[in-house]
Amino acid sequence: MKNDFKACLIILMLLRSLFTAQPALAQSAAMVRAEADSTKVFSVDDLQMLVFRYHPIVKQAALLSESARANVLQSLGYFDPALKAGFARKLFGNTEYYNKWNSELKIPLWLAGADLKIGYDRNVGTYVNPEGRTNSQGLSAIGLSIPLGQGLVIDARRNTLRQSKIMVQYAEAEQLKQINAVWYGAVKDYWNWYYTYKQFNLITEGVELAQRRFTAMSRQTIIGDKPAIDSVEAYITVQERIIQKEKMKIELQNAQLVLSNHLWSEDGNPLELPADAVPQQVNPAAAKPNPLVLDTLLGQAASQHPELLKLRSKGEQLAVERSYRQELLKPKLNVTGNLLSNRTDFNSFIPGDYDFNWSNYKVGIEFSFPLFLRSERGKLREVKIKQQELNYDIQQYGRTIRNDINAAYNDLSAYAAQLAVQIKSVQNQQILVTGENQKFNLGESTLFLINSRETKLIDMKIKQESMISGYQKTLAELYYKAGTRQDVRLN
16 A cells, blocks of 8 residues: 555656646747747749749740740841942052952842842953953942742741741740749649648647646646546657657758749849748638539640640741752752943933843853752651651650540549548547547546547548648649649639
8 A cells, every 4th residue: 555655656746747847838839829820821822923923944944935036036147138349459560450349239038039139340450351341430230140940939048047937936835844844843842831831730739639638637637536647648648749740840841941942032032931931721622623624624735735836846847848858859040130231320321222221131040950869869858757757746745645634634533532531531530539528528438549539630630631732733733734834723
């Protein structure tokens, strides 16, 4: 009997020491509540605003189309008018051997690959070739150079310009793809943070429940209503949940850091997610996929998916390249014609025989044709093979994209069905916990059963939040697979 009394006394002293050690825990819970009162909601809308305005990768993606337009500008340079002039004079032994001035304005034309030429030549001197000699006033010319064979339909400069314009479409599709990828990664990190935050809150709530139960048990033990061993068991539960809370606190901090990777200021400085930020609330009952959305996304992906747009742009480029390579199979037949005149300005009088008319002209014809065309035929065959490869890629990508969308929608439907069941399970488990508490107060249950049911309830709530997070990430994946971005407005 004496030994039993000593054992009870030792347990009571232990309980008093444990009970007096709880102000720190109570203060910690109070700090959590104070933080909750001063928290700020960081919604997906806020994330979207920061990502699309200031994210470096989004800004970098915008440079793709700018670079493509710069290439178009370079290609337009092949159609820039060119002015060239040359002067040469030789004077020796009081004899002017030659005095030559040659100038020309060449204006490339889109139509028929022709060149408009306006020139002025003045070649005088004792030893100037009679073929190119002019009088002292010089000779003006205006004419055209037209390729009647190779280059009439398409030539190198038109081929380059057409392909560079198509590359703008390709760059815009690549830009959209990169932006979608950035947004998808940001959304996934957001919902990971959401889930980690909810876990931390639920475990914190479990610590507070266990703490209140331990406090009540300690008081009842001191007055003799409950055995001392129940208070020890209650405090062990508190300790276990505190360990879980500390572990979850680190995971929450890491999740905040990962999400902060997507946050940038207008000046390009990295931002940190505020410590008091909380994710937006989500109505789990609203997690119901709409079949009409699936049909819309399938149709949109078939016509506007970035990968398909890039492949189709490549197809347009290859079509232009094929047309150009087919044009190279034709013989070269270039015709040049110029009307000549002694006129150097519009006001002077020039006799009709020396002014612009159909009797004063200079013409030339150039013809060439490779006999085997092996180089041209090889290039054309290579382009045709690339077109076949591209058609296969379009078929495969189209099928893969469609199946990826359907798979993501199936996952979304599964999450919605599981979440509906989980919500009801949590409600039923809450009823069990409430009933077990009532039985315990009447002395018909044990502390072990209460802790077990309460722990299971916390685990079920955490699983529910995991499903909510998984649903939202799968919803983002559904839109990403369709080559677009989800509407971030949630119910």
